[in-house]
Amino acid sequence: VTGEKFVNFWLHCEHLLVDGGKMAKSKGNFYALRDILDRGYNPTALRYFYISSDYRKKLDFTFSALDAAAKSVERIYEFLRRVRTAAGEGANNIGLLIETCHRGFREAMDDDLNSPKAMAEIFTFINEVNKIIDEGRLSKEDSGKVIELMLDLDRVLGLKMETALVEKELADEIKHLIEERNRARCEKNFARSDEIRDILNSKG
Numbered sequence: 759v760t761g762e763k764f765v766n767f768w769l770h771c772e773h774l775l776v777d778g779g780k781m782a783k784s785k786g787n788f789y790a791l792r793d794i795l796d797r798g799y800n801p802t803a804l805r806y807f808y809i810s811s812d813y814r815k816k817l818d819f820t821f822s823a824l825d826a827a828a829k830s831v832e833r834i835y836e837f838l839r840r841v842r843t844a845a846g847e848g849a850n851n852i853g854l855l856i857e858t859c860h861r862g863f864r865e866a867m868d869d870d871l872n873s874p875k876a877m878a879e880i881f882t883f884i885n886e887v888n889k890i891i892d893e894g895r896l897s898k899e900d901s902g903k904v905i906e907l908m909l910d911l912d913r914v915l916g917l918k919m920e921t922a923l924v925e926k927e928l929a930d931e932i933k934h935l936i937e938e939r940n941r942a943r944c945e946k947n948f949a950r951s952d953e954i955r956d957i958l959n960s961k962g
Contacts, residue, residue: 769871775818794824802917803828809873809915830877835922837884838908840891841901842923848897849890856907859883863911880911932961 773780776787794804807827811817862879866872887904890896896904905923912919939954 769813771813772816775816777820778818781819789819797821799824799828800831802831805916806831810877812874813871831917834880834884834908834917834919837888838905838919838922841887841896841904841908844891844896844901845898846891846894846896849895849900852887852890852896852900852903855883855886856903860907860911863914867914880908883907932958 775781776789779785779787781788791801791804795801803824804827807819807824808817810827810830859879859882862882863876866876866879869875887896908919935954935958939951939958942948942950942954
């Protein structure tokens with residue numbers, strides 16, 4: 759129809775259930791994507807929910823399960839924020855942890871797209887790196903390597919992990935602008951104060 763190749767692989771997933779039963783408008787348990795988003799859920803939570811289960815197995819949609827998925831995504835985001843600000847003395851085992859996680863993730867995905875096991879590899883890695891951060895041993899250089907790995911894995915997962923880093927950068931920028939505006943107002947530099955106000959407005 760389009761003259762373009764559609765996909766490389768076609769997968770038939772098992773059925774999606776809702777609260778343990780078939781989804782149907784007559785049962786009042788029919789949800790479109792817009793219904794989920796209108797309830798305030800981030801699309802990445804729904805994506806995580808889908809990849810947290812084997813595609814060959816039935817997946818039971820519940821809002822409690824979606825809440826759990828949202829918390830898992832936030833846990834990953836919070837981990838990236840912690841890593842980004844780490845500036846410890848350095849850990850000699852970070853390279854091995856990165857290599858082990860990358861290999862485990864790849865082997866899981868090569869095993870008939872075993873995404874639950876792949877995610878388990880990531881969370882094992884997160885737990886180990888968090889211990890290193892708690893001990894003050896994650897250096898700035900190592901933090902860059904950890905972030906690089908996570909973003910590389912996210913090219914497969916599509917959980918928009920880079921937003922956790924961008925949000926932090928934006929938050930820091932906003933904080934500095936507010937501090938500068940307060941100083942400008944104290945110094946009666948109203949032209950600069952108004953200029954910063956316009957910048958803040960443009961960023962929402």
